[in-house]
Amino acid sequence: MAIWLTEKSRVVVQGMTGAEGLKHTRRMLAAGTDVAGGVNPRKAGTLVQVKDTSLPVFASVGEAVKETGADVSVIFVPPAHTKSAVLEAVDAEIPLAVVITEGVPVLDTATVWARARNSATRIIGPNCPGLISPGRANAGIIPSDITGAGPIGLVSKSGTLTYQLMHELRDIGFSTCVGIGGDPIIGTTHIDCLAAFEADPATKAIVLIGEIGGDAEERAAAFIASHVTKPVVGYIAGFTAPPGKTMGHAGAIVSGSSGTAEAKKAALEAAGVRVGRTPSETARLMRAVIGSL
Amino acid sequence: MDLYEHQAMRLFAAHQVPVPAGDVAASPSAAAAIAARIGRPTVIKAQVKAGGRGKAGGVRLAPSPEAASALAGEILGMEIKGHRVRQVLVAEASDIVEEYYLAFLIDRADRGILAMFSASGGMDIEQVPASAIVRTPIDPAAGLPPEAFPEALQPVAAKLWEVFVASDATLVEVNPLIVDRSGKVLAVDGKVTLDDNAFFRQDLSDYSTEAEDPLEQRAAALGLNYVKLDGTVGIIGNGAGLVMSTLDVVAGAGARPANFLDIGGGAGAQVMADALSVVLEDPAVKSVLVNVFGGITACDAVATGIIQALELLGDAVTRPIVVRLDGNNAAAGRSLLAEAAHPMVEQVDTMDGAAARAAGLGA
Ligand SMILES: Nc1ncnc2c1ncn2[C@@H]1O[C@H](COP(=O)(O)OP(=O)(O)O)[C@@H](O)[C@H]1O
Numbered sequence: 198m199a200i201w202l203t204e205k206s207r208v209v210v211q212g213m214t215g216a217e218g219l220k221h222t223r224r225m226l227a228a229g230t231d232v233a234g235g236v237n238p239r240k241a242g243t244l245v246q247v248k249d250t251s252l253p254v255f256a257s258v259g260e261a262v263k264e265t266g267a268d269v270s271v272i273f274v275p276p277a278h279t280k281s282a283v284l285e286a287v288d289a290e291i292p293l294a295v296v297i298t299e300g301v302p303v304l305d306t307a308t309v310w311a312r313a314r315n316s317a318t319r320i321i322g323p324n325c326p327g328l329i330s331p332g333r334a335n336a337g338i339i340p341s342d343i344t345g346a347g348p349i350g351l352v353s354k355s356g357t358l359t360y361q362l363m364h365e366l367r368d369i370g371f372s373t374c375v376g377i378g379g380d381p382i383i384g385t386t387h388i389d390c391l392a393a394f395e396a397d398p399a400t401k402a403i404v405l406i407g408e409i410g411g412d413a414e415e416r417a418a419a420f421i422a423s424h425v426t427k428p429v430v431g432y433i434a435g436f437t438a439p440p441g442k443t444m445g446h447a448g449a450i451v452s453g454s455s456g457t458a459e460a461k462k463a464a465l466e467a468a469g470v471r472v473g474r475t476p477s478e479t480a481r482l483m484r485a486v487i488g489s490l
Numbered sequence: 491m492d493l494y495e496h497q498a499m500r501l502f503a504a505h506q507v508p509v510p511a512g513d514v515a516a517s518p519s520a521a522a523a524i525a526a527r528i529g530r531p532t533v534i535k536a537q538v539k540a541g542g543r544g545k546a547g548g549v550r551l552a553p554s555p556e557a558a559s560a561l562a563g564e565i566l567g568m569e570i571k572g573h574r575v576r577q578v579l580v581a582e583a584s585d586i587v588e589e590y591y592l593a594f595l596i597d598r599a600d601r602g603i604l605a606m607f608s609a610s611g612g613m614d615i616e617q618v619p620a621s622a623i624v625r626t627p628i629d630p631a632a633g634l635p636p637e638a639f640p641e642a643l644q645p646v647a648a649k650l651w652e653v654f655v656a657s658d659a660t661l662v663e664v665n666p667l668i669v670d671r672s673g674k675v676l677a678v679d680g681k682v683t684l685d686d687n688a689f690f691r692q693d694l695s696d697y698s699t700e701a702e703d704p705l706e707q708r709a710a711a712l713g714l715n716y717v718k719l720d721g722t723v724g725i726i727g728n729g730a731g732l733v734m735s736t737l738d739v740v741a742g743a744g745a746r747p748a749n750f751l752d753i754g755g756g757a758g759a760q761v762m763a764d765a766l767s768v769v770l771e772d773p774a775v776k777s778v779l780v781n782v783f784g785g786i787t788a789c790d791a792v793a794t795g796i797i798q799a800l801e802l803l804g805d806a807v808t809r810p811i812v813v814r815l816d817g818n819n820a821a822a823g824r825s826l827l828a829e830a831a832h833p834m835v836e837q838v839d840t841m842d843g844a845a846a847r848a849a850g851l852g853a
Pocket residue numbers: 510533535540541542543544545549581582583584585586589612613665666678679680
């Protein structure tokens with residue numbers, strides 16, 4: 198098994214006809230993902246040739262869901278139109294909407310979340326690389342050739358740190374890797390992923406990657422202490438970040454004395470999580486955990 | 491982007507939020523002229539992007555234009571929480587009866603917007619117990635619920651909410667929102683942060699969006715995601731998380747990073763050349779670490795970019811560059827760099843090893 202994304206998932210791509218959308222649709226197909234088509238009201242009814250696959254373009258997510266039974270939407274729509282694209286996915290009650298777009302105004306994300314929080318749709322992102330269940334399906338832009346299926350679940354705010362850890366632990370493999378994104382407001386949190394990994398029989402141990410800003414890691418630590426029985430290994434980036442400076446991700450900022458890497462590491466360790474000082478040490482800690490299972 | 495108080499005041503006024511009369515001055519004589527024009531006692535206020543100015547002596551009452559001049563002379567040039575005061579706001583002094591606290595902000599934990607209100611606003615807001623602060627989640631599509639603020643303040647709260655939405659703010663904080671002796675409600679302080687992600691739909695002509703640091707300015711002009719730090723090892727990497735991690739690993743190896751620079755996903759030769767030139771322009775840099783994990787981008791493309799960048803830069807490459815390439819097509823990338831055999835470039839295959847080497851060269 199895996200979480201949220203399996204070989205049975207059927208994917209539609211919002212923004213498939215754009216350059217990024219097309220490139221990653223090709224990669225998702227190459228990874229064995231069942232891509233059912235794209236959504237673009239201006240090109241509805243046409244077919245897009247992606248390598249040897251001919252993909253239909255639908256006028257709306259609702260139509261795509263009705264015609265294909267799609268249950269995942271991956272969204273590559275530019276920031277100015279991301280809000281309406283995600284709301285369209287939510288209104289179509291698609292179970293999973295993965296928002297890759299970087300640079301979405303936070304007020305738009307807040308508006309989307311206010312509507313989505315009690316809806317049928319799980320949102321991942323925005324500003325995220327998406328999720329991959331290696332060997333089964335890929336929804337987003339995580340490279341599918343780093344590693345195969347295995348017992349580790351991974352949740353991370355950062356794309357490249359996800360790839361780095363997948364690479365270091367490639368001989369062991371992963372159930373699902375979820376890049377939740379580095380924006381201040383995101384649809385799926387560390388805690389959501391921890392809960393899903395805890396319930397997933399294929400996941401035996403969990404890597405949690407966090408970074409400065411907010412208190413998501415502290416809350417994840419509290420959740421681990423009370424709800425997670427599987428071993429968790431952690432890594433936090435941003436110990437050297439000065440307060441008041443945004444470090445690449447819109448949400449990666451230490452404000453006054455809150456959101457520091459020290460506080461996050463301490464909270465995780467207090468919850469029994471082993472926290473690596475470098476990505477490599479984190480991989481070694483996970484290797485030891487897997488060896489002792 | 492954070493606004494100065496005087497910018498926040500102008501933004502408030504544009505949305506019909508009542509604010510004291512006033513203007514900014516960069517010299518004592520300009521401050522005196524503004525005070526004379528106002529013709530009533532004024533408050534001289536340090537313009538720095540930090541709170542707690544009052545407690546730091548950066549907010550002073552001036553009964554006359556002469557006093558305004560003298561106080562401006564004292565406050566200009568002061569340093570408050572690491573920020574040098576270059577301008578003062580000269581604002582009409584209010585006769586304060588009540589001080590309230592009002593804010594709209596992004597609540598990351600709740601994934602929404604939060605309204606906050608306290609009847610005990612002012613300089614000691616940090617000491618106000620949580621029970622004396624009303625916190626109300628706001629659905630932006632629905633607008634302000636009436637329970638968020640006392641009835642008498644709802645008109646001004648509605649206007650401040652309009653400021654928040656119309657300018658794509660992530661913070662609008664008024665502390666204090668006052669009631670004066672005549673019963674008038676006024677915002678006498680304003681802290682506003684605008685969402686950089688929304689700049690594409692905002693008119694920013696009233697503000698300078700330029701970074702204060704000249705290297706940050708140049709990097710921004712080149713479209714690079716760069717933050718100047720105070721160390722000696724220049725850092726270039728791909729992906730915000732990996733770059734933050736690289737800074738930490740270099741620090742762990744005993745050197746201080748000189749900057750954060752994320753070149754993002756598909757980094758071509760020009761981006762790499764721009765990145766290297768900005769980092770090498772920093773005179774404090776003694777060594778450079780390029781840390782790339784090839785995900786979508788193949789390392790041979792990155793290596794080609796580095797080689798072309800080195801050609802573009804020529805003699806400007808005056809300090810050693812340690813390169814670590816891993817991931818997609820790492821072997822091909824490494825052998826390209828090895829063949830190029832640039833005298834200032836050295837390869838180390840692991841992140842920890844490369845960080846240690848760059849730290850050794852640049853500490
Ligand atoms: N225009 C004004 N008229 C009267 N008092 C003022 C005025 N502006 C500020 N003050 C007083 O000075 C205090 C500190 O000023 P403020 O602008 O809130 O700066 P800070 O929050 O940085 O300390 C306020 O709480 C208020 O009591």
